[in-house]
Amino acid sequence: MKIIVSKRIQNLPGYAFAEVDKKVAEAKASGADIIDFGVGDPTDDTPEFIRDACKVAIDKRAGSGYPSYIGSSEYRSAISRWVNNRFGVILDPETEICSTIGAKEGIFHFPLGFVNSRDYVLCPSPGYPPYGRGTLFAGGIPWFYPLREENNFFPDFTRIPEKNQAKKIKILWLNYPNNPTGKTASIEMYFEAIEFCRMHNIVLASDECYSEIYFDKPPVSLLQCGDGDGMVVFQSLSKPSMMTGYRAGWVMGDSRIIDVFKKVKTNIDSGTPTFIQDAAIAALQEPIHVSDMRREYQKRRDVLIKALTSIGLDKCEPEGTFYIWQKVPKGMNSLGFAELLLEQCEIVVTPGEAISEVVADGTNPGRDFVRFALVPSLERTKEAAKRIKKLKF
Numbered sequence: 001m002k003i004i005v006s007k008r009i010q011n012l013p014g015y016a017f018a019e020v021d022k023k024v025a026e027a028k029a030s031g032a033d034i035i036d037f038g039v040g041d042p043t044d045d046t047p048e049f050i051r052d053a054c055k056v057a058i059d060k061r062a063g064s065g066y067p068s069y070i071g072s073s074e075y076r077s078a079i080s081r082w083v084n085n086r087f088g089v090i091l092d093p094e095t096e097i098c099s100t101i102g103a104k105e106g107i108f109h110f111p112l113g114f115v116n117s118r119d120y121v122l123c124p125s126p127g128y129p130p131y132g133r134g135t136l137f138a139g140g141i142p143w144f145y146p147l148r149e150e151n152n153f154f155p156d157f158t159r160i161p162e163k164n165q166a167k168k169i170k171i172l173w174l175n176y177p178n179n180p181t182g183k184t185a186s187i188e189m190y191f192e193a194i195e196f197c198r199m200h201n202i203v204l205a206s207d208e209c210y211s212e213i214y215f216d217k218p219p220v221s222l223l224q225c226g227d228g229d230g231m232v233v234f235q236s237l238s239k240p241s242m243m244t245g246y247r248a249g250w251v252m253g254d255s256r257i258i259d260v261f262k263k264v265k266t267n268i269d270s271g272t273p274t275f276i277q278d279a280a281i282a283a284l285q286e287p288i289h290v291s292d293m294r295r296e297y298q299k300r301r302d303v304l305i306k307a308l309t310s311i312g313l314d315k316c317e318p319e320g321t322f323y324i325w326q327k328v329p330k331g332m333n334s335l336g337f338a339e340l341l342l343e344q345c346e347i348v349v350t351p352g353e354a355i356s357e358v359v360a361d362g363t364n365p366g367r368d369f370v371r372f373a374l375v376p377s378l379e380r381t382k383e384a385a386k387r388i389k390k391l392k393f
């Protein structure tokens with residue numbers, strides 16, 4: 001038979017990270033000693049006490065059964081305690097928190113609850129692809145707003161939206177600490193976003209899954225700003241606890257929005273396995289592994305920044321996340337610089353253009369940047385720094 005693929009799938013551009021993976025695979029196949037700063041997946045082991053908690057939970061829950069798709073009450077209570085300790089905000093685990101299968105699942109499915117055909121969703125460019133992809137799968141239209149250096153890598157609310165589109169915008173996505181720019185949010189920016197969303201009746205969705213990776217002071221959360229009306233925050237244990245493979249995340253905030261999201265979720269999946277939720281509880285209760293992780297990323301960040309500035313590149317120091325959004329040399333673009341790094345240094349980075357969309361003025365805000373994900377070990381980062389210092393451009 002003839003396989004007829006939906007227009008939705010046919011029209012999708014290639015997944016940016018898959019293309020990066022392909023280039024790495026080709027270089028590796030040719031025997032290159034690749035140092036991979038491309039995909040943002042921590043290579044460090046999940047801490048032992050978390051793995052142990054998971055092992056114990058598997059036996060404790062021998063008769064497995066479907067997990068609770070919204071999260072066990074123990075998991076949601078542990079989240080509520082963590083949020084209170086970290087941000088001083090009190091959330092009701094019953095109505096204001098819902099488990100997700102990592103943040104990605106929640107982010108991708110979220111628009112299904114709020115977006116009708118041809119409604120708009122405001123997404124950052126550069127930005128994490130599922131904001132836009134989830135919108136497209138829900139039948140909506142992603143409207144990409146630029147994150148530019150001259151505006152502190154914040155949205156410029158005076159430029160979005162076009163007046164005639166305002167009524168059709170259903171969600172504004174924010175992501176701070178920001179992947180890829182490394183920028184953290186200010187309270188003023190969050191209040192501006194709240195005011196903008198109130199004015200146009202837009203759901204404000206803040207992806208804060210890098211909130212625990214910072215180098216100076218702990219970033220603020222949207223939850224600490226305003227009265228919580230019309231807003232939600234997405235969180236994840238993937239990055240702070242090196243649990244990407246576990247798929248443990250959650251969404252929290254306005255109970256009316258959480259309620260809608262739960263309706264979406266009951267129709268889609270059966271939740272994160274309960275033994276993993278148990279391991280996630282152990283992670284949430286132990287802060288030391290998180291500060292260890294922070295120190296480690298800081299060391300890698302500092303080594304790499306020193307090397308990059310030593311060859312004359314602009315100093316691009318992230319305030320949070322494990323990314324460096326490095327401006328490329330004058331006269332080059334992101335793809336060209338990424339290729340140069342691969343050819344001369346056997347270093348893989350993500351070209352800014354691959355994680356940015358063209359915005360209203362026809363430009364691609366990622367064109368002059370490459371992204372380093374600080375996932376190789378300190379030793380490998382030092383080796384990368386040595387190679388970068390010899391780069392000719």
Ligand SMILES: Cc1ncc(COP(=O)(O)O)c(C=O)c1O
Pocket residue numbers: 040101102103104105128175179207209235236237238244248249
């Ligand atoms: C900005 C951002 N949000 C969400 C995620 C997804 O994280 P998770 O592993 O929890 O699905 C990522 C992963 O790289 C990310 O960069």
